[in-house]
Amino acid sequence: MTMQILVADDDSAIRTVVSQALMRAGFEVRVTSNIATLWRWISAGDGDLVITDVLMPDGNAFDTLPKIKNSRPDLPVVVMSAQNTFMTAIKASEKGAYDYIPKPFDLTELVSIVRRALSEPKGGKRAAPDEMQESMPLVGRSPAMQDIYRALARMMQTDLTVTISGESGTGKELVARALHDYGRRRKGPFVAINMAAIPRDLIESELFGHEKGAFTGAQTRTSGRFEQAEGGTLFLDEIGDMPMEAQTRLLRVLQQGEYTVVGGRTPITTDVRIVAATNKDLRQLISRGLFREDLFYRLNVVPLRLPPLRERIEDLSDLAQHFFAQVEKEGLPRKTLSQGALDVMRRYPWPGNVRELENLIRRLSALYPQDEISAELVEHELHNDSTRSPGIEAEGGKPIELNASVERYLADYFSSFGDDLPPPGLHGRILREVEYPLIAAALAATRGNQVKAADLLGVNRNTLRKKIRDLDISVIRSIR
Structure with a gap:
């Protein structure tokens, strides 16, 4: 029996090209320019699949989708829209659409979506998320971003592990937050940890927590990020910088769904969605023996690549x-x-x-x-960086004293605690606080030129840019 496709769009040119493409593919097609006629056909039991534009002269397809899914839950609906935003893709998903395709679209892709929808087992309704805020976490209408939106919309109601790759500054954490904020774990916590910003010997404690006395300075039991993220999402940023020992423990969590705190013996069951991100080529790290191949495949269930600007x-x-x-x-x-x-x-x-x-x-x-x-x-x-004179400011506008003695700083730091010891994590805190004025001084010496500052410090330019971002260093320039 020939499958019948119902097409609704107020643009006659769209109706014509879509119907011709579908008929050449062997489908029977009925077209209309309004929602009322489409709903009449659906109510009568006509059609095996619906393709509809969002904005129609007599209504909005998003308002009709719940009625369609309630009346005929097994009828696939493909939504077309020229409003090619992240929220359009999410709304299509939450209202129960089978798929969303942005205009202008490729007819071959549309026919492929139709065939796939008709060949899949009938699944009934999708779980509808709670009402979501009308914000725009991701911006862009380019084909590259449309691919991202559609992928995210498909993953919102799953707990699949996602690995986001992309250069620094492409918005990897924004995508991770969108997966959480618009997914079924939105009521749980979103916890982020940057592997590159934590001393290697503290990463396991940061991730899994530690018992009192587990190591020197562990004066109390401390919860880790897994415990803090329970029921929600744990975002592992710069996963390529995770040391091998921590990789082994993370693999155990992904395989068995449980972990032990540092210094503990009792396994703790965890319910956390993992989203990882990296600006490195993990396959290259695997070939160099710096990243576990089995962990890569556990993390890379759904790979997402964010395009550079x-x-x-x-x-x-x-x-x-x-x-x-x-x-x-x-x-x-x-x-x-x-x-x-x-x-x-x-x-x-x-x-x-x-x-x-x-x-x-x-x-x-x-x-x-x-x-x-x-x-x-x-x-x-x-x-024209050469025409500017930099001044370095810390967060809150307080000038950094670039010629301060590090030794004096450390002495003042320890004396501020009196007879008590500073809390655990001293190495990481001191490293970050010493790095700030060091990098700021290099930027001042090179008049804000990051290439020269990186050479002066003896670090890679990307590493320097990452440190500037992570430490929130602002180079305030004034025009002469």
């Missing part, structure tokens, strides 16, 4: 508007970009990705009184 440059305008709106909420005046400024930004390679763009927008909003940012100002900010 240079591969989704068509999203730059939307991202800039989003960041301008953010800084306006923080009290700065709203700005716009001239067409020339946008052209300059589109030609720039954006080595720091979306994070670099956000920092640029914040700088433009803070430093310039003009309502419209010109191409010259953008050029100046992006390329």
